[in-house]
Amino acid sequence: MTDTRELLSALIDGEAADADTVATILEVPTNRALLVDFLRLRVSVQSEGETAPVWREDRFAALDTRAQRWVRTGLRAAAVLALLTAGALGGTWVEGFLTRERPPEPTRVVQLQLVDHR
Amino acid sequence: MSESTAPVAFAKRLFEQHGTVIHRYFNRLTGDMAAADDLTQEVFLRVVRGGHAYEHRERERAWVFRIARNVLIDLRRRELRAPTLDSRVEPITAPLQSTRASLREALALIPTEDREAFLLREVAGLGYAEIAVMTDSTVPAVRSRIYRARLALRDMLNPPGPVVRGAIMRHDDHD
Numbered sequence: 001m002t003d004t005r006e007l008l009s010a011l012i013d014g015e016a017a018d019a020d021t022v023a024t025i026l027e028v029p030t031n032r033a034l035l036v037d038f039l040r041l042r043v044s045v046q047s048e049g050e051t052a053p054v055w056r057e058d059r060f061a062a063l064d065t066r067a068q069r070w071v072r073t074g075l076r077a078a079a080v081l082a083l084l085t086a087g088a089l090g091g092t093w094v095e096g097f098l099t100r101e102r103p104p105e106p107t108r109v110v111q112l113q114l115v116d117h118r
Numbered sequence: 119m120s121e122s123t124a125p126v127a128f129a130k131r132l133f134e135q136h137g138t139v140i141h142r143y144f145n146r147l148t149g150d151m152a153a154a155d156d157l158t159q160e161v162f163l164r165v166v167r168g169g170h171a172y173e174h175r176e177r178e179r180a181w182v183f184r185i186a187r188n189v190l191i192d193l194r195r196r197e198l199r200a201p202t203l204d205s206r207v208e209p210i211t212a213p214l215q216s217t218r219a220s221l222r223e224a225l226a227l228i229p230t231e232d233r234e235a236f237l238l239r240e241v242a243g244l245g246y247a248e249i250a251v252m253t254d255s256t257v258p259a260v261r262s263r264i265y266r267a268r269l270a271l272r273d274m275l276n277p278p279g280p281v282v283r284g285a286i287m288r289h290d291d292h293d
Contacts, residue, residue, distance in 0.1 A: 009265040013239060015246060037272045044221050044275075045146065045240045053141040053158045055133050 008035045012042070128172075129165040136182050137162070143186060143241045147233070149222040157193070161186045180248045183238065187252060224274040228267050235260050236267035 004025055011017045012035070025031050140161055144154035164185050172181055225233055231253070238249045249260045 003265070005269075006261065006265040009268050010246075010261050013246065013264070015261070034272070037276060038268050041268060041271055041275070042240055045237075046142075053133075053137045053155060055130060055137070055162075056159060 005031055005034060009038060011035075012038055125166045129162045132165055132178065132182055133162050136179055139179070139241060139243070140182060140186050143183070143237055144190075146222070146225055146237050146241060147190065149226060157186070157189055160189050164189065177248070179242060180244055180252065183242045183244060184252055187234075221271070221275065224271050227274065228270045232263045232267040232270070235263035236271075239264050 004021070007017050007021060007025060008031065011022060026035070137158060141154050141158045144157040145151060148154055148157070161182065165182065168185075172178075225237075228236075234253065235249055235255075238244045238252065239246075244252070246257045246260045246264075249255070250257045253260070255263075
């Protein structure tokens with residue numbers, strides 16, 4: 001810290017400060033005046049008259065509608081995707097189920113013929 | 119409806135809690151009430167768009183002020199690309215004409231980094247550590263900047279001479 005009076009500035013901001021050091025600094029009248037001026041400056045900055053900002057409902061409502069539209073579109077897309085996935089998986093399962101009970105298709109047919117050796 | 123599904127309701131709550139302070143911060147920085155209005159609206163529009171990015175580990179006010187700072191940075195960049203005569207961020211660069219200068223004029227004359235740290239402390243009420251994170255700095259640097267800002271403002275608003283000490287900084291003298 002290059003200037004011991006910096007401690008006074010930190011002090012009014014709630015920063016930790018050594019009490020003995022503060023007491024030493026405040027023994028000097030100009031430092032006491034400085035501390036008071038810092039506090040007056042704070043009051044000036046925080047209390048200067050001004051009007052409060054206004055919430056512009058229209059601008060935010062438009063954003064809200066847009067956001068809701070995006071959410072609805074997203075939900076619809078997700079629902080369609082889920083249906084398509086379910087359909088594909090369901091179709092595969094149904095096909096497997098139906099073919100499980102059926103005997104295998106013949107791959108070749110062997111015909112026996114009677115041979116007379118007499 | 120929860121806040122995560124109602125970004126506008128979330129932003130409105132933040133506006134009610136921090137809107138006045140954000141507005142004051144912009145007003146101190148720009149010295150222009152209309153600009154402060156617009157910038158404040160922009161902050162909360164960004165809250166609506168990015169409400170999901172809020173992490174509860176962070177203090178709400180610090181988060182909103184981080185957005186406010188980004189809004190200012192974007193504004194400065196835009197002005198650098200297309201400078202205008204009525205620059206909103208630092209409208210006053212002329213030397214003080216009167217010893218009874220207003221706080222607004224004095225603020226415009228101190229270095230940007232000092233002014234920013236000072237206003238984040240005095241207007242936003244942020245701690246040194248929060249300001250250090252926000253400005254990508256260190257706590258000792260923030261402490262020094264705030265001190266330098268106070269000293270400079272005090273010297274400008276309370277110049278040595280026959281003026282009664284403290285009289286200039288009474289808030290009823292400003293604007």
